[in-house]
Amino acid sequence: MLKATLLKATQAGGKILQEYFNGSFQIDSKSTVNDLVTEADKQAENAIIGTIRATFPDHYILSEEAGEISTASNIKWIIDPLDGTVNFAHGIPLCCVSIGVEKDGEMILGAVYNPFMNEFFFAEKGAGATLNDQPIRVSGKSHLANACLVTGFPYTWEEQDNDPVAVFGRFIREGLPLRRLGSAAIDLCWVACGRFDGFYEHKLNAWDSAAGFIIVEEAGGKVTDFSGQRFSPHQKKIIATNGKIHSELLDAVNGK
Ligand code: IPD
Ligand code: CA
Ligand code: CA
Ligand code: CA
Numbered sequence: 001m002l003k004a005t006l007l008k009a010t011q012a013g014g015k016i017l018q019e020y021f022n023g024s025f026q027i028d029s030k031s032t033v034n035d036l037v038t039e040a041d042k043q044a045e046n047a048i049i050g051t052i053r054a055t056f057p058d059h060y061i062l063s064e065e066a067g068e069i070s071t072a073s074n075i076k077w078i079i080d081p082l083d084g085t086v087n088f089a090h091g092i093p094l095c096c097v098s099i100g101v102e103k104d105g106e107m108i109l110g111a112v113y114n115p116f117m118n119e120f121f122f123a124e125k126g127a128g129a130t131l132n133d134q135p136i137r138v139s140g141k142s143h144l145a146n147a148c149l150v151t152g153f154p155y156t157w158e159e160q161d162n163d164p165v166a167v168f169g170r171f172i173r174e175g176l177p178l179r180r181l182g183s184a185a186i187d188l189c190w191v192a193c194g195r196f197d198g199f200y201e202h203k204l205n206a207w208d209s210a211a212g213f214i215i216v217e218e219a220g221g222k223v224t225d226f227s228g229q230r231f232s233p234h235q236k237k238i239i240a241t242n243g244k245i246h247s248e249l250l251d252a253v254n255g256k
Helices: 002-021 039-055 085-089 164-173 184-192 206-218 246-253
Strands: 027-029 036-038 060-063 067-069 075-083 096-103 106-114 119-124 128-131 149-151 198-201 222-224 238-241
Touching (some): 002 039, 002 075, 002 106, 036 085, 039 060, 039 075, 039 096, 075 085, 096 184, 096 206, 106 184, 119 206, 128 184, 128 206, 149 184, 184 206, 198 246, 206 238
Parallel strands (some): 060 075, 149 198
Antiparallel strands (some): 027 036, 106 119, 119 128, 222 238
């Protein structure tokens, strides 16, 4: 029932993103002028939470725009109704719905749906990861020198340690192909299906990383924080790779 509800909620959110994409919609700013939220974020979120609540009225919900609907349940839904809002607001069809399910603090299910590419990524703990129902695996690249990487940047930056600009600069000077798509959930899924060999980002929220994290792990990849400890969606710094280039990417991000 959890899986069926997850699939239904993710699809419902994706349908709303499609409906809004080509029309005109309200866009507001949040923490900065370019930290955006649109009508589509909010309507997709309403549809997703409504779908979950209809079956599981007591479950804990953490969702980007609605915030925390805290209950005593050991099941927590971690929702990003629209990951890639800036892309969406500019008419760039690289965005998705991302929903993870955590049970007793462990991720057990994840779904990421980009309706504009008709790509539905899904993973269940211990059962592997799929793209449109076909099993996916991370890439087999074993050296950072010929890897293709992806990263993202936060809307605001105050801390000085692990400066994302310095890390980005090092990769550019080395001539490594490093992309920035604008959706952390898609970045993670594209590592899971082998399009990218590695992804890192300095400041994510749980809703950006929860679903993608389990999808990468179930596709055979490795996900840690910047110290090399296994990742948890409640941490901000993330490195996700095919496993083979993990220690090299970890060192490179840490400037070693
Ligand atoms: C953002 C995207 C972006 C990442 C930012 C996130 P949003 O999420 O995932 O790729 O670099 O850190 O905040 O605001 O589009 O849901
Ligand atoms: Ca997000
Ligand atoms: Ca979002
Ligand atoms: Ca946002």
